[in-house]
Amino acid sequence: MNYLALLKNMNDEQYLAYLKDHLKDRHLLDENRNLSLANSSEQDFLELFFLEKLFPQDKKFSLHTVKAYRSDAKTLLTFLTDHSLSFRDIGFPEVKAYNKFIKEKYAAKSAIRKLEFFRRLLNFGYETQFYKAHLSTWISKPVSKKGHYIIEETRHEEAQTRIQVRELNQRDAEFLISFFPRIVKATRNREQLEKRNLLIGYLLYTTGLRASELLSLNWGSFRYNRKGFLFADVIGKGKKPRSIPIREETKEILFNYRSTIGESVEINIDDTSPLFFALYNKNEPLLNKKRLTYPTLYKIVKEAVHMAGKNLKVTPHWFRHTFVTLLLENDVPLAVVKDWAAIRIFPLLIYT
Known part of the structure; x- marks a missing residue:
């Protein structure tokens, strides 16, 4: 079910009723009626992450931002698929391996953005009990100078590391x-x-x-x-x-x-x-x-x-x-x- 498309057409009363019924039926509320994804499906985890953290209803996003989020999600999904991993399998080794992969493959600008996406996803997982540990603490982003850069054209499989400063001192x-x-x-x-x-x-x-x-x-x-x-x-x-x-x-x-x-x-x-x-x-x-x-x-x-x-x-x-x-x-x-x-x-x- 596409939560994003569905909730856009609801008024406040319908939205509250939907959340109550949907989350209760899928056992996504704990004894304190807080969101809990400890036993949720990965689909529920991902859709709620996008709904609550990336695309909340009260904010508007440019096409550039939407495209960037989709690209970051695709990069993570591809990595997990290539290594026969699920989101539930992510732990300390997987965080460090993905961190290393991103820093080696992408220029600092893109790497920082993709690792920030990963950090937010892990934090959401910890906040909702999908993950039992605070895994995002093991992420280390590359250092990027203040300024503007051109990422030169490279082949798809090559790391985007060649950059040229587009500014003057x-x-x-x-x-x-x-x-x-x-x-x-x-x-x-x-x-x-x-x-x-x-x-x-x-x-x-x-x-x-x-x-x-x-x-x-x-x-x-x-x-x-x-x-x-x-x-x-x-x-x-x-x-x-x-x-x-x-x-x-x-x-x-x-x-x-x-x-x-x-x-x-x-x-x-x-x-x-x-x-x-x-x-x-x-x-x-x-x-x-x-x-x-x-x-x-x-x-x-x-x-x-x-x-x-x-x-x-x-x-x-x-x-x-x-x-x-x-x-x-x-x-x-x-x-x-x-x-x-x-x-x-x-x-x-x-x-x-």
Whole structure:
């Protein structure tokens, strides 16, 4: 029976009645009317684990999260099947063997997630008397650096251990940004282009904006809060709004850019004109405000990278990773990092 599908269509009264009858009939309540799976089937154990711990009714989950849980469950089931084990057979030797298997086969990021799934399942089993011992205490997760990584393509049967950092350290990031203005070759509007490119670099580095968020900025996206600090309001993934503080050095470059292109530096939240627009080589270039495109932004970063002699794989998104990692390394609270960058954060892991 699929508990998840069934319970979604029940009201509160039906839900309580169902739990009473179903759990009592299947002898899943102890003398204190607490959930007890000491004598349950493995099917009941698994379905109740998914229902109570992974997908409770009052929470919504993204397709990415659902897919990850299914993948973790499949990995565990495959391991048990390959070794002719059932969930009831899991004890200290099996926990250590599975732990070793996961750490050897998967990169740290995936291994931590899969072992966390295993830990939660074992804890649920102990809480419900399915397991008589606290087996999760024997799980040891690999250490993962704070940051972002690429797991390179490997064959299905091979361990995913080859990773490449997708971020810059502070020195390299600031050195690279210094080349953003230097790539300008045009003579007309040269100063405006240089100021524009410098601002692009600083906003990428000091705000953690996604490329799409950066390109969608208007002059009206900026505002002062009650304490007089400048913020940028953006609409991120899933159309979720958030506000990002603008550092003083970036603010200075922002106003300098506005002055150079002949625009007002007075904050006007009703101004929907694009912050970044193409500066055409025409007699009246600033009258044609066509919003800057991603290919142009990508080209700016790539040309700066090439001129600076840095890693040619660097893209605009690397600055977002750099921003998040620098915040964490400077002990900025996780909740603050999450709000500013609009990311999902797990212990020592960051998902964009």
